[in-house]
Structures are given as C-alpha cells and as structure tokens.
Amino acid sequence: MSSVLGTYARKAISFTEGKGSYLFATNGDKYLDFVQGIATNVLGHCHEHLVKTIQEQSEKLWHVSNAFVIPEQERLAKRLTDNTFADFVCFQNSGTEATEASIKIARKYFHKIGKPEKNRILTFQGAFHGRTLAALFAANNPKHTEGFGPKVDGFDQVPFADEKALKKAINKNTAAIMVETIMGEGGIKVVPDFCIKGLRELCDERDILLILDEVQCAYRTGNFFAFEKSGINPDIVPIAKGIGGGFPLGACLVNKKVSVGMTPGTHGSTFGGNPLAMAVGNAVLDVIFKKGFLENVKEKGKYFDQGLNKIKDKYPKIIGEIRGIGLIKGLRMLVDNVEFIKKLMDHKMLTIKAEENVIRLFPPLIVNNNELDEAIEKIEKVCKEMS
Ligand SMILES: *Cc1c(COP(=O)(O)O)cnc(C)c1O
Numbered sequence: 001m002s003s004v005l006g007t008y009a010r011k012a013i014s015f016t017e018g019k020g021s022y023l024f025a026t027n028g029d030k031y032l033d034f035v036q037g038i039a040t041n042v043l044g045h046c047h048e049h050l051v052k053t054i055q056e057q058s059e060k061l062w063h064v065s066n067a068f069v070i071p072e073q074e075r076l077a078k079r080l081t082d083n084t085f086a087d088f089v090c091f092q093n094s095g096t097e098a099t100e101a102s103i104k105i106a107r108k109y110f111h112k113i114g115k116p117e118k119n120r121i122l123t124f125q126g127a128f129h130g131r132t133l134a135a136l137f138a139a140n141n142p143k144h145t146e147g148f149g150p151k152v153d154g155f156d157q158v159p160f161a162d163e164k165a166l167k168k169a170i171n172k173n174t175a176a177i178m179v180e181t182i183m184g185e186g187g188i189k190v191v192p193d194f195c196i197k198g199l200r201e202l203c204d205e206r207d208i209l210l211i212l213d214e215v216q217c218a219y220r221t222g223n224f225f226a227f228e229k230s231g232i233n234p235d236i237v238p239i240a241k242g243i244g245g246g247f248p249l250g251a252c253l254v255n256k257k258v259s260v261g262m263t264p265g266t267h268g269s270t271f272g273g274n275p276l277a278m279a280v281g282n283a284v285l286d287v288i289f290k291k292g293f294l295e296n297v298k299e300k301g302k303y304f305d306q307g308l309n310k311i312k313d314k315y316p317k318i319i320g321e322i323r324g325i326g327l328i329k330g331l332r333m334l335v336d337n338v339e340f341i342k343k344l345m346d347h348k349m350l351t352i353k354a355e356e357n358v359i360r361l362f363p364p365l366i367v368n369n370n371e372l373d374e375a376i377e378k379i380e381k382v383c384k385e386m387s
Contacts, residue, residue: 019046021034021045021363021364021368021371023045023350029348031349031350032348032350032375033364034350034362034375035350035351036364039184039216039241039242039328039362042219042242042245042284043365044366047245050246054283061275062274063271066268066272070275070278072275072279073273076273079282084224084225084237085237087254087255087259088262089251090251090252090262091251091272091277092249092251092252092272093248093249094240095238095241096129096130096135098252099213100130102211102237103134103178104267105236105252105254105262106209106211107154108266109257109260113260113261118173118207119154120156120173121138121154121176122157122166122170122176123140123158124183125157125158126186127141127186127213128184128186129178131144134152137151138178140155160183170208176210177208177209178211179191179211180212181212181213181225182216182217182221182328184215184216184217184354186356187330187356187357188328188360189330190323193230197232200232209235209236210232211234211237212237213237214227214237215239215241216241216328218243219242219365220242220326220365221298221301221328222295222298222301222325222327223326235258237252238250238251243281244281244284245284251281287366288365293365300363304329304375304376307373307376308376308379312331314383317334318340318386319331319332319383320332323358327364327367328360328362329360329362330360331359332358333357337357337358340382344359344378344382347378349379
C-alpha cells in the first residue's frame with residue numbers, strides 16, 4: 001500500500017528516464033510522451049540547454065530570499081516584459097499561485113484607486129484556475145469544490161460563450177473577467193479572436209480588468225501567448241506550466257495601470273523567483289526566442305493538424321473534432337476517451353484526458369515530423385481497433 005495520500009487515480013507505470021519526446025519505463029519500454037507533464041516540458045525531457053543550465057546554476061546559488069535583489073529574476077522579468085504586453089512580473093511557483101496573485105492584483109487595483117466596491121471576478125463554466133481555495137471557487141467546478149466549503153466569495157459565473165448572460169452578470173461590483181484563452185482542462189476549447197476582442201471592448205466600456213489565464217496554453221500556439229493573434233492586450237496574465245520547462249515556476253504578468261496597488265509587503269513568496277528557478281526560466285526563453293522557433297511551432301502544428309484531420313475523415317465515428325492551435329491539441333472523441341487513451345498506451349503512446357470526452361495532445365515544442373507521424377500512426381491504429 002502506498003503511503004502517498006490518495007489524491008490521484010494513478011496509472012500503474014513509472015519512468016526512469018526521459019529524452020526529448022520519449023519516456024523510458026522502469027521495465028525498459030519506450031513511450032512517445034504527448035503528456036509532457038501536462039503541457040509542462042515544453043522543450044521535451046532533459047533538453048541539453050536546460051540540463052547544462054541547472055547543473056551550472058546548482059553549483060553557484062540555489063536560493064536567496066526576496067528580501068534581496070535577485071539578478072536572474074530581474075533578467076527574466078525584463079525579457080518577459082520586453083517581449084509582451086506586460087510592464088511588471090511577479091514570480092510564483094505554480095499556476096494556482098499565479099491565478100491567485102491575479103485575483104489579488106485586480107482587487108487591490110480598485111481598492112487603490114478608491115473603488116473598493118469593485119472586487120468580484122467573473123468566470124466561465126468549465127474553467128480551471130487551480131486547486132487553492134480561491135482558484136477552486138473561482139472555477140466553481142462541483143467535482144473539485146465538493147466538501148471544501150464554505151465557498152470562497154467574490155466570484156460570479158456565467159455559461160461559456162453566452163454573451164447575453166455575461167453582459168447581464170456584470171454589475172458595479174465587477175472588477176475583472178478571468179478566462180483561459182484556451183480552456184485546457186475544460187477540453188481544449190479555444191476562445192475565438194473575435195470573442196477575445198469583444199471581451200476587451202466590454203472590459204474597457206465597463207471599467208473592468210481582463211485576466212487571461214495562459215497557464216496551460218502560453219508558448220504552445222506558435223505565438224508567445226495564445227491571445228496575441230487577437231491583437232489585444234489584457235491587463236493581467238498568469239502563466240506557469242510550460243515556462244519552467246518542467247521546473248516548478250509560475251508568474252503573473254501585469255500592465256503598469258494595474259500594478260499601482262502592489263506596493264512593498266502586499267504580496268510575497270518564499271520560493272517564488274529564486275535563482276535556480278530563474279536560471280531555468282531564462283534558459284527556456286533562450287530557446288523559445290531563437291529566430292524562427294515559434295514560427296516552426298506553427299508549421300509543426302499545421303503538419304500535425306493535417307495528419308489528425310486525415311484520420312478524423314477516415315474514422316468520422318471515432319473522432320468528432322480536432323481542437324486547438326499549434327502544439328496544444330484536443331481530440332473530441334465519439335468513443336470513450338479513457339478507453340482510447342488506454343489503448344494508445346498499449347501502443348506505447350501517452351496522452352491525457354480533458355472534459356467533454358477530449359484527449360489532449362501536448363507534443364514538446366521540439367518535436368519533429370517523424371515523431372508527429374509516429375503519433376498519427378498510433379492514433380490511427382487505435383481508431384481501427386475501436387471501429
Ligand atoms: C494547470 C492550470 C492551473 C493550475 O496550475 P498548477 O501549477 O497545477 O497550480 C491554472 N490554470 C490553468 C489554465 C491550468 O491549466
């Protein structure tokens with residue numbers, strides 16, 4: 001019996017080594033890994049540059065308190081703000097901390113400018129923002145909140161893609177609208193560009209902040225952020241998963257306007273932004289910012305799309321829809337997603353489920369076309385077996 005608290009329904013498989021797109025199980029079996037720690041190892045397993053960085057940094061300095069200036073943190077923040085909408089970054093260790101920081105920053109802003117009554121956040125059904133108490137009740141998924149009451153107040157929720165309900169739910173207390181640019185756990189549901197633009201306009205009209213949760217989709221679509229192709233700027237963006245390439249790292253990016261409330265002492269984290277994590281975050285950017293890297297993610301996304309669409313056309317009773325952009329993909333299945341995932345595992349490929357009977361595919365961004373072909377081949381095999 002395991003001494004680990006039983007909060008996961010784990011598969012009875014473990015791994016000893018990872019290299020790029022592959023994982024090696026304890027029994028020696030080699031798996032094509034399209035889970036990648038749930039969209040986390042953006043550069044695959046044990047990327048050379050990350051391994052070298054962590055080795056070198058581990059011999060210099062691991063951790064110092066945020067009571068001191070941390071040059072690696074200054075550098076990562078500068079690179080993140082130079083290349084995005086943001087003017088400031090605050091570092092965390094996880095996605096849920098990044099979304100919680102977003103909520104705090106939104107509320108503090110209105111408090112600071114003398115509108116403390118604006119303190120409620122609007123969210124959408126099917127959202128996922130993390131497992132700490134506020135993030136849990138922000139997303140308000142009954143599967144996750146049951147038994148964890150009393151409810152954390154300050155959130156109002158509307159159905160996804162229901163403009164009328166959204167407009168109706170806004171009132172004088174609304175501080176922010178928080179939405180995932182691509183709903184991850186909810187089933188890789190892409191919020192279309194015109195909706196992102198519409199949300200921005202609505203927020204501007206009603207003096208509301210726009211928080212785009214990019215914890216799962218950042219770096220993956222072929223743009224740095226998924227919202228970028230809509231051409232708008234949000235106010236606050238929490239990120240995590242991919243930005244540490246597998247090392248625990250979260251961040252909350254904000255514009256100058258909303259930063260005014262966050263003065264010394266208003267927020268903090270013991271570990272957030274320590275030299276070791278910052279070295280890795282910087283190393284991930286070294287690769288992502290290489291000329292043509294993100295363009296290549298777009299190309300590979302298209303290539304993957306073509307292959308997946310071919311299988312969908314061939315097996316229209318098995319695959320209902322291909323969702324996602326770039327290298328964040330979802331297959332909405334017409335057969336049981338869990339059974340399909342199990343059969344893919346028999347063919348030595350790892351994937352992960354999401355809501356709406358979806359199978360999520362997270363190839364590492366360094367994936368090559370041969371590996372994408374291998375994935376397509378395996379998915380096709382299972383389609384054949386299940387038809
Ligand atoms: C995973 C996720 C979170 C929570 O991240 P953790 O690192 O698990 O705390 C928050 N928001 C979104 C969109 C996520 O996908």
